[in-house]
Structure formats: structure tokens, C-alpha cells
Amino acid sequence: MDLGSIGMEKGLLYETIVTTVNADHTPNAAPIGVICKNDKEVVIYLHHGSKTVRNIKRNHSFIVNILKDPMVFVESTLGNLSNNYFEQYLNEFYIKNTDAFFIADVKSLKDVEKKDNFGVSVTTVLKADVSTIIKKKENVEPLNRAIYGIIEGLVYLTRMEMVSGDMEKLYRHRMIEISRIVNKVGGVEHKKAMKKISEAFSRYDE
Amino acid sequence: MDLGSIGMEKGLLYETIVTTVNADHTPNAAPIGVICKNDKEVVIYLHHGSKTVRNIKRNHSFIVNILKDPMVFVESTLGNLSNNYFEQYLNEFYIKNTDAFFIADVKSLKDVEKKDNFGVSVTTVLKADVSTIIKKKENVEPLNRAIYGIIEGLVYLTRMEMVSGDMEKLYRHRMIEISRIVNKVGGVEHKKAMKKISEAFSRYDE
Structure with a gap:
């Protein structure tokens, strides 16, 4: 299976929920834009210093959840997503009611200084290879704005x-x-x- | 088949392209919000005096196209959708590259005065029964904002x-x-x- 099997097209950016594992082995979730680079590879721009970045730097892998549940987006943005939203998969966690998810293994990671309307900030640019893709629903359409x-x-x-x-x-x-x-x-x-x-x-x- | 088969849920409003037949038998298309009232019925609020309203008042039926093609939305809004975008179906027309479409038969139609930010205007409120539903793609997800x-x-x-x-x-x-x-x-x-x-x-x- 490749990213095409969950409706992802090369070059588009999709709104997803990225789940990572904290240092104390509890799950973490954050809404993150994921660019489909090709059928087997994604690129992500992350806020430097976020919990997600720290977890990925430590674990070198993470899970991308493809879903449209509004409450999951709200609660994970507010940092309130309760533990019973998560399900374990090997050493990682995914969102229980997700339409699909895949495991991403970090290939490269770079901190870059960026200047925008809000001032200078550091962005972590990350490339990852897609390994296992799991579909929980037959018809999956990722969220593109x-x-x-x-x-x-x-x-x-x-x-x-x-x-x-x-x-x-x-x-x-x-x-x-x-x-x-x-x-x-x-x-x-x-x-x-x-x-x-x-x-x-x-x-x-x- | 009912509206559930093309992913429509009761109470939600979907962005669609409505196709109607002009008096001279040429096709017309316009972007229109369609509310799923139940599995077999839709409700639509239309600008009074639009071509779509006049066509529906004359023909008592129309086609609702479920698609996400950006150019079809742009060209039909600008009134420029070229004739080769249309395909005939019985006495009606649908959009050739649509994901799905259904025929709607008018059940009731009422002109209502409405006051909003832009002044007083007349809106045509229309209820229609869904008859034939045709899926051109296996996985259909209607556009909800x-x-x-x-x-x-x-x-x-x-x-x-x-x-x-x-x-x-x-x-x-x-x-x-x-x-x-x-x-x-x-x-x-x-x-x-x-x-x-x-x-x-x-x-x-x-």
C-alpha cells in the first residue's frame, strides 16, 4: 500500500493529527499539516520546541492519523485530548476513531530560521518514509483545504x-x-x- | 439507493452543482447549497429570479451533482461552463466528470422575503424528492464546509x-x-x- 490508497496526491498538503510518544510513554496528539512528497514519503514543517518535535527527535518515528472528527482537532489543539481517544499500535499510539493511519520513519530533520508576519521563528523541517498504512474505513479521503x-x-x-x-x-x-x-x-x-x-x-x- | 449511499447526512448542507435545462433546451449549471432533509428529500434556498429558479419552475425537476472539481465550481459561478462539461441523462443534463448525481423532483416551492446584511431579497425555498441516484465513482464524499x-x-x-x-x-x-x-x-x-x-x-x- 502507498499514500495513494488513502487518497493522498503528490504535492498537496493535508490536515492531519500526528500522534507521538512522550518521554514517560504517554501519548501525545497535535494537528499538523502533512505534505505528500510522493507515494512513500511525506514532508512536515513543525514549530521548533513543540512537544511533537521533541518526541519525534527522541523516537525517530510517529503516526499520521487521517480523520475528520471535529472534536479530535479541537481537543488536540487545546492539548486536552483525553487518553481514551488513543489506541496502542506496537510502540506507538493512533487515534481510535481515525479513518486511517500510517507510521512515518524520520529520514532527515533540519532546524531552519523562518521570517514571517509574526517575526523570526525556528521551524523544524522533517522528511519521513511511510511504512505501514492501516485503513480503518474502506473509503478514506484525507482533509485538504x-x-x-x-x-x-x-x-x-x-x-x-x-x-x-x-x-x-x-x-x-x-x-x-x-x-x-x-x-x-x-x-x-x-x-x-x-x-x-x-x-x-x-x-x-x- | 438513498442519500446515505453518497455520504449525505441528515441536517447537513452540502456544496453542489445544480444542473437544469433552459427554455431553449441547452444546459445550465450553478453552484448551490443543498440541505439533506432525510434519506430521500432535500431542501434548497435559491436566489429568486436566477436562471436556475426559472428553469426549475418550468421543468419541476433538476439534477444535483456531487463533485469537487475546482474548475467546475469556478466556471459555473462565472456562468462560463462550456457545453462539453455536460452529458445528457434522459431529458436532463449532468456534469460529465461528477463523482455522483441524483435527480430531484420538486415537491413544494415558495417565494419568501428575507432580510440580511445586504438588504431585503426574495428567496425561493424548494423541497424536492430524490429519485434516481447515479454513482460514477465508488467512493463518494459530498462537499461540506x-x-x-x-x-x-x-x-x-x-x-x-x-x-x-x-x-x-x-x-x-x-x-x-x-x-x-x-x-x-x-x-x-x-x-x-x-x-x-x-x-x-x-x-x-x-
């Missing part, structure tokens, strides 16, 4: 004729953000579609 | 500590919009998750 951005962009585009002032400014700002996201997480078709939307949107330029 | 709203809300929540001023204001505004969308299109679990996010967000209240 690109089509959502497209839909939202189209909503704003069709409303542009009706808005003005602050609202119009808000839409412009949001459109830039949407385009950024779609180009970051999407595939060729998403980027082409976003380009069409941005072009149509530019008719409303001040 | 709730989980994307959850993910986006979580992104803003975790960034709140880092932002201030205009950016903070923008995030607050966006969070209200996200909550509105999730509660409009999502299921019980999405709404529960969104409530948790809003509660955590309110810690940053001015």
Missing part, C-alpha cells in the same frame, strides 16, 4: 457587487489570504481555479 | 496570542463568520466543536 478556499473565494467574488467600505476592504484582505492558502495546500487544478478567481476579482480593483 | 471552518477557527485561536490591533480585529470578525457558517452547514459534532472553539476564543475578549 484547497476546495474550501475556492468555494469561499467564489462567495466573496459574487458578493463584491453588493458591498462597499469596510466590508469591501475585509473581502479584499480575505481574498489574499485565501489565495495564499490555496497555493500552499492545493494541486495544479486548484491553483488554476484560484488564478481565475483572482483575475475576476481584480475587476473590482480600486 | 463545516470541518474546514473548524480547522480555520483553530488556526486563528492559536494565533491570537501573537496578534494585536487591526489583525486581532480581523480575526475576531472572521471568527464570527466561521461560527455562522459551521452552525449553518454542520452537524451536531461540528456545532459542539465550534462552541468549544468560541469559548476558548472568548478568553481573548477585550
Whole structure:
């Protein structure tokens, strides 16, 4: 089995839950974007110093969970995911109600300085090989945000004729953000579609 | 077959492409939100006076296409979807590369005055029975925006500590919009998750 068997396409970024093992052998979960590099390999950008990074640096492997359960995303972001959400698999943990999961073995790991809107920060860039893939559901579709951005962009585009002032400014700002996201997480078709939307949107330029 | 066979759940709103037949027998397509009322019935709110409404009022039936092709959403929103995207089915048309489609027969149709941020407008509320369901792909997952709203809300929540001023204001505004969308299109679990996010967000209240 390769990443295609769980619907992952080369070059796209998927929203997943990464589970790792803490130093005291308890499970940890965090929402993390995973880029499908090819059928057998993923790339991840992690906040330096997070629990997930420390666990991965110690254990050299982790589990990527493919699911859409909203509460799992909320609780793992807030750091509150209770222990009964986890299930053991060999020496690792996965999320019990996940649609699918795979084990990733770290191939390379590099700390990089990054500058963005929020200042300078250190990002850990990680490449990992995919080993075991387990499907818990027959039909697995990983979570990719690109089509959502497209839909939202189209909503704003069709409303542009009706808005003005602050609202119009808000839409412009949001459109830039949407385009950024779609180009970051999407595939060729998403980027082409976003380009069409941005072009149509530019008719409303001040 | 019922709507469950294409992944639709009671109470959720899905982003679809509705195809109808124009008076001159050419095909028409528009992006439209479809609410799954139960396994055999859908509810739709339509802009009064749109081509889609006029076609449905004349023909009393239409086709709902379940797909995620970004270009189909863009071109049908812009009113540019070229004729070779359509395929005939009995007296109707569907989108050739759709994952699934079903025929909907109008059961009731009512024009209602609605007041929102953009002024007073007339909305056509339509109930329809689902007859034939055709799956073109084995694994069909209809497009629901709730989980994307959850993910986006979580992104803003975790960034709140880092932002201030205009950016903070923008995030607050966006969070209200996200909550509105999730509660409009999502299921019980999405709404529960969104409530948790809003509660955590309110810690940053001015």
C-alpha cells in the first residue's frame, strides 16, 4: 500500500493529527499539516520546541492519523485530548476513531530560521518514509483545504457587487489570504481555479 | 439507493452543482447549497429570479451533482461552463466528470422575503424528492464546509496570542463568520466543536 490508497496526491498538503510518544510513554496528539512528497514519503514543517518535535527527535518515528472528527482537532489543539481517544499500535499510539493511519520513519530533520508576519521563528523541517498504512474505513479521503478556499473565494467574488467600505476592504484582505492558502495546500487544478478567481476579482480593483 | 449511499447526512448542507435545462433546451449549471432533509428529500434556498429558479419552475425537476472539481465550481459561478462539461441523462443534463448525481423532483416551492446584511431579497425555498441516484465513482464524499471552518477557527485561536490591533480585529470578525457558517452547514459534532472553539476564543475578549 502507498499514500495513494488513502487518497493522498503528490504535492498537496493535508490536515492531519500526528500522534507521538512522550518521554514517560504517554501519548501525545497535535494537528499538523502533512505534505505528500510522493507515494512513500511525506514532508512536515513543525514549530521548533513543540512537544511533537521533541518526541519525534527522541523516537525517530510517529503516526499520521487521517480523520475528520471535529472534536479530535479541537481537543488536540487545546492539548486536552483525553487518553481514551488513543489506541496502542506496537510502540506507538493512533487515534481510535481515525479513518486511517500510517507510521512515518524520520529520514532527515533540519532546524531552519523562518521570517514571517509574526517575526523570526525556528521551524523544524522533517522528511519521513511511510511504512505501514492501516485503513480503518474502506473509503478514506484525507482533509485538504484547497476546495474550501475556492468555494469561499467564489462567495466573496459574487458578493463584491453588493458591498462597499469596510466590508469591501475585509473581502479584499480575505481574498489574499485565501489565495495564499490555496497555493500552499492545493494541486495544479486548484491553483488554476484560484488564478481565475483572482483575475475576476481584480475587476473590482480600486 | 438513498442519500446515505453518497455520504449525505441528515441536517447537513452540502456544496453542489445544480444542473437544469433552459427554455431553449441547452444546459445550465450553478453552484448551490443543498440541505439533506432525510434519506430521500432535500431542501434548497435559491436566489429568486436566477436562471436556475426559472428553469426549475418550468421543468419541476433538476439534477444535483456531487463533485469537487475546482474548475467546475469556478466556471459555473462565472456562468462560463462550456457545453462539453455536460452529458445528457434522459431529458436532463449532468456534469460529465461528477463523482455522483441524483435527480430531484420538486415537491413544494415558495417565494419568501428575507432580510440580511445586504438588504431585503426574495428567496425561493424548494423541497424536492430524490429519485434516481447515479454513482460514477465508488467512493463518494459530498462537499461540506463545516470541518474546514473548524480547522480555520483553530488556526486563528492559536494565533491570537501573537496578534494585536487591526489583525486581532480581523480575526475576531472572521471568527464570527466561521461560527455562522459551521452552525449553518454542520452537524451536531461540528456545532459542539465550534462552541468549544468560541469559548476558548472568548478568553481573548477585550
